[in-house]
Amino acid sequence: MTDALPEDTGTTLPRRQLGRLLRDARAATGMNLDEAAALVQWSRPTLSRLERGETEKVRVNDVSALCEAYGLSGEATAVAKGLAEQTPAKSWWHAYGDLIPAWANLYVGLESGATSLTIFQPLIMHGLLQTTDYARAVDRTYFPDDTADEIERRVQIRVQRQRILTRARQPTKAAVVLHENVLRTVVGDSRVMAAQCRHVADMSTRDNIEIRVMPFRAGLPLGAAVPPFTIMDFGRDTRSKRILEPSQVYCEGYAGSAYLEKRTDVLTFRHAFRKLEQASLDTRSSRDMVREIARRHESER
Structure with a gap:
């Protein structure tokens, strides 16, 4: 970053x-x-x-x-x-289901081309860290009219996206801040949440991934509510050394999403992430907390 x-x-x-x-x-x-x-x-x-x-x-x-x-x-x-x-x-908002029907593909394309991701999630587990059971539970609620086959296709897309973090060659780097809400809000049931938390803890041991938890006691580090966002940074062309794609900020909402690429907007979100990161536990303490929450979910089954 x-x-x-x-x-x-x-x-x-x-x-x-x-x-x-x-x-x-x-x-x-x-x-x-x-x-x-x-x-x-x-x-x-x-x-x-x-x-x-x-x-x-x-x-x-x-x-x-x-x-x-x-x-x-x-x-x-x-x-x-x-x-x-x-x-x-330069700054661009689109609503789901509007003139352009496949905007999720736009984000996935950008995400897959990024060399590093800077992620803040205050309420729901980021798609790159979701287990299949967690993803399935989310999609069943958000897409109640989908058939079982359609839900499974959505889940498999999520699984394919996650390979950018686990591939053997040049995996994407990710710096993640998860609010404690994400780990304690029950999606599916306690069994799903226990497995989800253990998965996050395991992913945090990878060299290319840093996961920090912002505890409830951190309050509001920015003095205001912050939406979920992802900053995507891209590499340079090996020959010309030109940046392949300007950095993007993606803010996701219930009714639509915003893409921001003005330099000042990107800097604003970088500074916001730094403050959120400073208010969070370090990576080892975060991993310990995630595993403890997993045990609590397990005991509630």
């Missing part, structure tokens, strides 16, 4: 996501830049800038024309058009 951030770039998250979507769609057709640009009567550099997320003004009609040329489905075209409308935004 560092405060040495680059200045704000001219590109934005929606521009970069739109560029990736269109680049992948073009690649799927087998067309090169020249061939695709000719289809919509553009120059090669113009299309290349769009795919890199460097186009300042993106017109929805132009994006629609590219989607048609690539034979994208109506849903994929809706996603692309929604991104085109959001391209100027």
Whole structure:
């Protein structure tokens, strides 16, 4: 975690996501830049800038024309058009179920590409640390109309996400602060919670993961309630040494989520995390506390 951030770039998250979507769609057709640009009567550099997320003004009609040329489905075209409308935004809020139906995939894509994650969770276990039983209990409540198969698919997505922390080569680094609420709030039942707490304690022994618990007695270190957030930092290109993606702050809420990438916003959340971290137990004491809470859940079965 560092405060040495680059200045704000001219590109934005929606521009970069739109560029990736269109680049992948073009690649799927087998067309090169020249061939695709000719289809919509553009120059090669113009299309290349769009795919890199460097186009300042993106017109929805132009994006629609590219989607048609690539034979994208109506849903994929809706996603692309929604991104085109959001391209100027540096700070960006989206509601679940709005024009862009697959926004969870956006977060998962960013998360999987991050080299380090800085996480604060005040109420619920972060998805990367959830056991399958805990995830299943959460999803059954949040998605009451889903079938058993749909719930299982959601759980398996969670399991796949978690591999970034446990893979053998270059696992993602994670610094996590969990409020004591997360460990004591019963999700599922006491058996589920006992296993969940033991899992957190085990994960905290990994070299790439630091987990601290902020106890009830810490009060309000920032003088206000803080939403759950994740700061995602990305590596540099091995050749050019350019940052692959600007740092992102992801704040999750019940009705939607916010993506923030302004330098000042990222710094604000870094400073907030530092204060939350200082108010928390150290890693060894946190692990001991998590295991003690696991034993208490076990005794309540």
